[in-house]
Amino acid sequence: MSNYFEVKNVDFKVADKTKVKNVSFSIENEGDIICLLGPSGIGKTTILRTIAGLEKIDEGSISLKNQILSSKKINIEPENRNVSLSFQDNSLFPHYTVEKNILLGAEKNKDSKNKKIKFNEVIDLLNIPTILNKYPHQISAGEAQRASLARSLITQPDLLLLDEPLSNVDQSFKEEIQVNLKKILNSLKITTIVVTHDSYEAFYLGSKCGIILNKELKQYDDPYKVYHFPNSVEVVNFLNRGILIPAEVTSPKSLENKDLGTITGNFIKPFPIGSKVKLLIQPEDLQHDDKSNLKFEVVDRKFRGTNFIYTLKTSTNHLIPVLVHSHHIHQHDIDEKFGIKRPIYIDHIVCF
Amino acid sequence: MKINFWFLSSIIISIIVVLPILVVFSSFFQDTSNYFEILKETFFFEYVFNSLTLLIGVLFFTFILGVGAAYIVSFYEFPGSNFFKWSLILSFAVPPYIYAYSLFAFFENYGTAYTILKNLFGEGNYNQLIPKFDGMFGLILSISFSLYAYVYILARSSFLYQSQNLIELGKNLGFSKIKSFYSVILPAARPAIVAGLSLVAMETLAEFGAVDFFSVNTLTTGIYNAWIAFDDLAFANRISFFLLLFIFILFLTENLSRKKAKYHLETRGGFKIKQKIKLNGVKSFLAFAFCFILFFLSFLFPLSQMLYWTIKFPDNLFDLKLTELLLNTLYLVFLSSFVLLFFSLISNYGNRVSKNKILNILSTLSISGYAIPGVILAIAFITLIAWFDENMFQVLGLLSIKKIFIGSVLGLVIVYCIRFYSLAFNGIKSGYEKMNIAVDESAYLLGYSKFKTFSYIHLPYLRNSLLFVLILISLEIVRELPITLILRPFNFETFATTAYISASEDLLEAAAVPSLFLIVIASFFILLTSKYILRENNE
Numbered sequence: 001m002s003n004y005f006e007v008k009n010v011d012f013k014v015a016d017k018t019k020v021k022n023v024s025f026s027i028e029n030e031g032d033i034i035c036l037l038g039p040s041g042i043g044k045t046t047i048l049r050t051i052a053g054l055e056k057i058d059e060g061s062i063s064l065k066n067q068i069l070s071s072k073k074i075n076i077e078p079e080n081r082n083v084s085l086s087f088q089d090n091s092l093f094p095h096y097t098v099e100k101n102i103l104l105g106a107e108k109n110k111d112s113k114n115k116k117i118k119f120n121e122v123i124d125l126l127n128i129p130t131i132l133n134k135y136p137h138q139i140s141a142g143e144a145q146r147a148s149l150a151r152s153l154i155t156q157p158d159l160l161l162l163d164e165p166l167s168n169v170d171q172s173f174k175e176e177i178q179v180n181l182k183k184i185l186n187s188l189k190i191t192t193i194v195v196t197h198d199s200y201e202a203f204y205l206g207s208k209c210g211i212i213l214n215k216e217l218k219q220y221d222d223p224y225k226v227y228h229f230p231n232s233v234e235v236v237n238f239l240n241r242g243i244l245i246p247a248e249v250t251s252p253k254s255l256e257n258k259d260l261g262t263i264t265g266n267f268i269k270p271f272p273i274g275s276k277v278k279l280l281i282q283p284e285d286l287q288h289d290d291k292s293n294l295k296f297e298v299v300d301r302k303f304r305g306t307n308f309i310y311t312l313k314t315s316t317n318h319l320i321p322v323l324v325h326s327h328h329i330h331q332h333d334i335d336e337k338f339g340i341k342r343p344i345y346i347d348h349i350v351c352f
Numbered sequence: 353m354k355i356n357f358w359f360l361s362s363i364i365i366s367i368i369v370v371l372p373i374l375v376v377f378s379s380f381f382q383d384t385s386n387y388f389e390i391l392k393e394t395f396f397f398e399y400v401f402n403s404l405t406l407l408i409g410v411l412f413f414t415f416i417l418g419v420g421a422a423y424i425v426s427f428y429e430f431p432g433s434n435f436f437k438w439s440l441i442l443s444f445a446v447p448p449y450i451y452a453y454s455l456f457a458f459f460e461n462y463g464t465a466y467t468i469l470k471n472l473f474g475e476g477n478y479n480q481l482i483p484k485f486d487g488m489f490g491l492i493l494s495i496s497f498s499l500y501a502y503v504y505i506l507a508r509s510s511f512l513y514q515s516q517n518l519i520e521l522g523k524n525l526g527f528s529k530i531k532s533f534y535s536v537i538l539p540a541a542r543p544a545i546v547a548g549l550s551l552v553a554m555e556t557l558a559e560f561g562a563v564d565f566f567s568v569n570t571l572t573t574g575i576y577n578a579w580i581a582f583d584d585l586a587f588a589n590r591i592s593f594f595l596l597l598f599i600f601i602l603f604l605t606e607n608l609s610r611k612k613a614k615y616h617l618e619t620r621g622g623f624k625i626k627q628k629i630k631l632n633g634v635k636s637f638l639a640f641a642f643c644f645i646l647f648f649l650s651f652l653f654p655l656s657q658m659l660y661w662t663i664k665f666p667d668n669l670f671d672l673k674l675t676e677l678l679l680n681t682l683y684l685v686f687l688s689s690f691v692l693l694f695f696s697l698i699s700n701y702g703n704r705v706s707k708n709k710i711l712n713i714l715s716t717l718s719i720s721g722y723a724i725p726g727v728i729l730a731i732a733f734i735t736l737i738a739w740f741d742e743n744m745f746q747v748l749g750l751l752s753i754k755k756i757f758i759g760s761v762l763g764l765v766i767v768y769c770i771r772f773y774s775l776a777f778n779g780i781k782s783g784y785e786k787m788n789i790a791v792d793e794s795a796y797l798l799g800y801s802k803f804k805t806f807s808y809i810h811l812p813y814l815r816n817s818l819l820f821v822l823i824l825i826s827l828e829i830v831r832e833l834p835i836t837l838i839l840r841p842f843n844f845e846t847f848a849t850t851a852y853i854s855a856s857e858d859l860l861e862a863a864a865v866p867s868l869f870l871i872v873i874a875s876f877f878i879l880l881t882s883k884y885i886l887r888e889n890n891e
Binding site for chain 2 (some may be wrong): 077
């Protein structure tokens with residue numbers, strides 16, 4: 001069965017400058033949401049603009065519902081693709097009210113027989129009823145972003161592209177909107193590509209996540225695998241949720257580290273015994289134990305609401321993160337000793 | 353590169369506008385008559401010296417008057433400050449040549465000043481006591497009072513848009529008002545002031561009517577004389593080339609300064625209306641006196657002089673074919689405005705959608721028409737038409753095209769369009785610049801074609817800019833003299849040419865009526881635009 005949407009071997013360029021090269025990924029089913037994650041300026045927006053038809057390609061192809069939208073020879077104009085892009089910056093028509101802006105979006109596909117999202121529904125979803133009569137210059141950046149999102153949603157496109165859709169939205173609204181957005185996209189089966197630099201947003205919204213680094217799509221997989229089974233050191237560094245420490249493989253199920261001692265678990269990729277590797281330690285891999293005799297010095301403690309992340313300094317000067325539930329009775333201060341439970345077992349061992 | 357309707361139209365429009373400008377430059381290498389040799393030996397350095405003296409004098413006065421007035425009305429509140437805010441731009445309604453007529457007529461022997469003194473104190477030998485403002489000094493004053501508003505408008509808008517934080521920072525550092533002015537306010541407004549002064553400089557070098565009236569030999573009158581007296585187009589163009597080199601330096605300065613001037617215009621949320629300082633006592637009187645004297649000298653004085661003559665010599669009012677002059681002027685205004693707006697809209701949109709480098713360069717060149725004096729443009733246009741006529745139409749055995757373009761409304765409108773193209777193009781461009789390109793892209797993604805985006809999204813958005821440009825062009829055309837003088841059809845007069853002809857025949861009283869009407873019509877246009885020129889918020 002062919003994919004609903006597919007990007008095949010495309011170099012994404014702006015003004016002849018390649019931003020991301022040789023990219024291939026696909027969305028299997030209508031209604032799927034995928035996220036593209038990467039640092040600022042890496043070319044994520046260029047990918048969306050190209051898919052929308054605002055930039056052209058010289059190599060490969062982009063197809064939607066078995067129709068080629070862009071290739072070296074074919075380029076369907078943006079107005080003739082049923083693709084909607086919600087820009088990161090304010091792109092509302094400045095001389096129309098927010099309401100009129102959104103209603104202009106509703107005019108597109110008004111004859112479509114698909115299940116329709118109602119105007120009021122989208123207004124409530126994005127919490128913008130109070131700004132409908134205002135002009136774009138009279139509202140905040142976050143409100144403009146939500147109004148723009150409303151206009152894109154109401155067009156009910158075959159493919160919705162969201163460029164950092166909630167980057168200007170207040171934290172207090174953000175989670176609520178994320179939940180509602182996901183719900184409505186799923187109920188209307190609107191296939192969506194979200195570009196973001198917020199990994200939590202990407203992991204929540206996307207059924208798949210693509211990591212773009214150093215001009216390449218490094219990994220494209222479901223969020224759980226991206227997080228737990230990163231396929232390169234670059235992805236580990238970008239996600240910044242763990243550290244790499246030196247270790248030696250001692251058996252098909254164990255390895256040895258100078259500070260932590262023996263670590264057992266399941267390798268996600270086999271290494272020959274005796275190999276010197278870099279072992280990924282994520283905050284949730286090690287467990288705290290006050291009674292343990294394996295103790296390290298606390299150099300930092302971050303309170304994250306539901307948990308603490310302690311940073312421990314080993315005798316070889318590596319800084320290891322350890323997650324502890326925030327209700328844990330003994331809170332350790334900086335410079336105190338912090339115990340690690342032994343024996344150490346990591347369910348999936350990631351080494352490079 | 354995709355060639356579409358918008359791209360092609362923009363290229364064609366830009367080429368039409370650029371052609372006469374290129375003629376001026378290319379003619380530098382053509383042969384000239386003996387006049388060049390004669391002039392080199394005699395008056396050439398006088399032309400250059402006079403042009404420079406005039407330029408320095410005008411820049412000095414316009415800086416003092418423009419920046420001074422802008423500072424006072426932007427930062428202080430005093431009786432009449434709201435009135436002066438807009439009334440000080442009315443001086444635009446008085447072209448330098450009309451100011452020159454007033455100045456000369458008031459102070460001449462047995463002129464208006466003499467009459468006033470005689471009526472007040474009886475007969476006497478007052479002519480010796482009355483100072484004479486003719487020659488270079490009269491010319492400098494005439495141009496300065498007419499053009500200082502360029503500096504005033506740009507400096508004022510810069511003062512208004514200066515970040516409140518910047519001024520508060522000065523206070524926080526313990527600066528006195530004078531130190532704040534020199535260390536914070538003036539440097540921040542420098543690009544705007546330089547832009548204003550560059551415009552003044554370009555207009556001064558292009559000025560023809562007043563220079564001719566005071567018989568000061570400058571490069572501009574040199575060009576006109578080379579053409580009129582010696583019938584030497586090539587040489588006229590050669591002097592133009594020297595003048596243009598100088599003007600282009602000013603043009604570049606102005607453009608660069610304008611770009612820099614943008615840096616302190618803050619976007620949404622960054623603009624705070626400054627609390628003006630309320631003046632009392634002597635300070636309040638001095639501020640009022642400065643603004644009132646400036647308003648009086650720049651606007652009321654020439655207006656009253658023209659009104660006085662019109663009332664004193666009522667026959668001139670009845671002799672003048674008022675309806676005909678009004679219709680001729682309006683005819684030129686409407687025709688030129690329509691063509692200019694149409695061309696500029698297409699060209700701007702073409703630039704916006706095609707993002708083509710060649711088009712961009714052509715557009716930049718085409719807006720330089722404003723920097724080229726009307727005399728030069730008119731002569732370059734005649735040169736171009738003559739070349740086409742001789743080398744193409746006559747060779748092919750076709751009828752001469754000279755009559756179609758030279759001495760016709762068509763030719764006049766074309767040259768107006770070249771001269772004022774930058775006003776229309778930049779006016780619309782500045783409207784476009786406020787519109788993020790993502791707005792266009794959003795429209796495409798909503799299924800709008802380029803044409804539908806243009807007509808449904810852009811045109812309604814640009815309506816204020818279009819209205820502003822329309823009024824600005826009308827104002828310029830009503831005041832315009834040299835192009836109309838050189839290219840107008842036989843027996844086709846405007847208020848400006850009628851005033852000039854009367855004045856050049858030493859019939860200043862007769863020049864008063866058309867001048868008065870010109871001032872009134874121009875004032876009307878200025879009052880219509882003042883809302884845009886002087887807006888104090890970024891709505």
